[in-house]
Amino acid sequence: MALKTWKELPIGCVVSEPGSAGEYHTGSWRSQRPVWDDAKCIKCGICYVFCPEGCVQQGEDGFFKANLDYCKGCGICSHECWPRAIKMVEEG
Amino acid sequence: MGKRIGMEVAVAVAEAVGLCNIDMAAVYPITPQSHIAEHLSDLVANGQIDAEFVTVESEHSAMSAVIGASGAGARSYTATSSQGLMYMHELLPIASAMRLPITMAIANRAVSGPLNILNDHTDIMPQRDSGWISVFVENGQEAIDMSIMAFKIAEHKDVMLPVNVNIDGFQLTHMVEPFEMPSQEEVDAFLPPFVPHATLHPAKPVTMGAFAMSDYFTEIMKAKDEALLNSKKVILDVWDEWAKMFGRSYKPVETYKADDADVLMLTMGSMGETAQMAIDQLRGRGVKAGLVKLRLWRPFPHSEIKAVLKNVKKLIVTDRAISFGGPGGPVFSEIKSALYAEASRPLIYNYIFGLGGRDVAVGEFVGMVDKVLADTKNKAADTYEFWGVRE
Numbered sequence: 001m002a003l004k005t006w007k008e009l010p011i012g013c014v015v016s017e018p019g020s021a022g023e024y025h026t027g028s029w030r031s032q033r034p035v036w037d038d039a040k041c042i043k044c045g046i047c048y049v050f051c052p053e054g055c056v057q058q059g060e061d062g063f064f065k066a067n068l069d070y071c072k073g074c075g076i077c078s079h080e081c082w083p084r085a086i087k088m089v090e091e092g
Numbered sequence: 093m094g095k096r097i098g099m100e101v102a103v104a105v106a107e108a109v110g111l112c113n114i115d116m117a118a119v120y121p122i123t124p125q126s127h128i129a130e131h132l133s134d135l136v137a138n139g140q141i142d143a144e145f146v147t148v149e150s151e152h153s154a155m156s157a158v159i160g161a162s163g164a165g166a167r168s169y170t171a172t173s174s175q176g177l178m179y180m181h182e183l184l185p186i187a188s189a190m191r192l193p194i195t196m197a198i199a200n201r202a203v204s205g206p207l208n209i210l211n212d213h214t215d216i217m218p219q220r221d222s223g224w225i226s227v228f229v230e231n232g233q234e235a236i237d238m239s240i241m242a243f244k245i246a247e248h249k250d251v252m253l254p255v256n257v258n259i260d261g262f263q264l265t266h267m268v269e270p271f272e273m274p275s276q277e278e279v280d281a282f283l284p285p286f287v288p289h290a291t292l293h294p295a296k297p298v299t300m301g302a303f304a305m306s307d308y309f310t311e312i313m314k315a316k317d318e319a320l321l322n323s324k325k326v327i328l329d330v331w332d333e334w335a336k337m338f339g340r341s342y343k344p345v346e347t348y349k350a351d352d353a354d355v356l357m358l359t360m361g362s363m364g365e366t367a368q369m370a371i372d373q374l375r376g377r378g379v380k381a382g383l384v385k386l387r388l389w390r391p392f393p394h395s396e397i398k399a400v401l402k403n404v405k406k407l408i409v410t411d412r413a414i415s416f417g418g419p420g421g422p423v424f425s426e427i428k429s430a431l432y433a434e435a436s437r438p439l440i441y442n443y444i445f446g447l448g449g450r451d452v453a454v455g456e457f458v459g460m461v462d463k464v465l466a467d468t469k470n471k472a473a474d475t476y477e478f479w480g481v482r483e
Binding site for chain 2: 003004005006007009010011012014015016018019062
């Protein structure tokens with residue numbers, strides 16, 4: 001999406017489209033990504049509970065992964081995971 | 093028709109605002125508040141105006157409440173001064189960035205420390221860069237007129253910015269003066285209903301004051317600056333319209349006996365009337381002195397200032413605040429900056445005075461002009477001095 005010029009901004013930057021924050025992919029801020037080792041994962045869901053962005057999701061197989069469109073790479077899931085199943089891996 | 097009455101200026105400002113069909117006012121009801129808020133609360137409590145009067149727990153909350161109300165489409169008003177204005181500071185640039193046409197009276201009073209709360213301009217000057225339209229008034233009539241016009245300017249579709257009307261605390265707010273109060277019919281004819289650019293309404297949800305990262309922040313600041321610069325045209329139009337309707341004309345920069353003057357003095361606010369008496373005294377003994385009154389502080393009237401200062405040799409800029417450790421008073425700094433690229437510039441003398449409510453009498457203005465004219469080697473030019481300070 002092309003960035004608007006200053007002349008194209010709505011007065012007072014009012015956002016008139018509800019829920020449009022979802023279009024803003026905060027995952028671009030990330031420098032590290034969480035990687036799950038399903039062999040160590042006990043499916044307790046503590047990563048899901050602690051994710052401040054609400055972007056850890058449980059798959060049909062019961063294992064977890066992060067929605068990388070929104071995961072900022074904060075590492076809280078990895079820190080909280082007591083079976084140590086989540087590693088933070090450098091991006092790029 | 094309006095009628096000629098005598099009244100305390102702060103009370104009259106509240107009466108004038110009461111004619112403007114406001115929907116709400118939010119104020120912190122104790123010191124450093126003025127009679128503007130007190131009398132407005134009387135008008136609401138007595139059922140004379142149909143508005144919500146919200147007594148909040150702080151000025152931070154007062155400004156937050158008027159931001160919310162204005163966002164919901166209400167014509168919103170507040171009044172404060174001194175520490176109260178300082179406490180609002182955080183919210184001021186938010187109101188202007190959200191382009192909410194809030195109107196606020198500031199009964200200019202000193203900021204602590206030491207605790208003082210008497211008249212000067214040290215409260216408004218730290219708010220200079222908040223993105224608000226800012227006007228200074230000289231007398232009670234002007235306080236009334238500007239308070240009414242502020243709504244029309246703020247709410248104009250090409251402006252949509254908050255306005256503060258600066259009325260010198262005590263020296264002006266607590267004076268009893270004669271003036272003409274417009275009638276309800278006249279104000280109704282002058283002031284159209286408020287049509288917001290967007291409103292908070294559950295049926296059509298919008299987000300105001302959303303987050304913006306570095307990819308947009310610069311563009312948003314540019315848009316805000318352009319909005320404030322462009323507001324000048326509407327300000328002049330509204331003042332002209334007022335002049336046609338009420339016969340009282342206002343300009344961003346006004347002069348008194350300035351055309352042939354060797355020395356000009358520049359004031360902002362209520363000191364203008366005292367300075368004018370000094371000019372008359374000086375003229376009486378053959379000194380070619382004149383006066384420049386700066387009414388519009390933001391957007392700053394660069395072209396008008398340049399035009400009136402084009403031919404003068406010496407200029408005295410008076411300030412009622414100081415930028416500590418900086419170039420002197422904020423008005424001085426602005427005037428110097430406006431004239432920097434001009435081929436012909438006056439020598440500028442900056443006197444900082446009237447701080448914390450100290451009176452400045454006619455003779456002192458005369459003394460400043462005499463002192464500047466006696467400075468034949470221009471030693472005191474381009475710097476500042478605390479006028480009357482005990483050495």
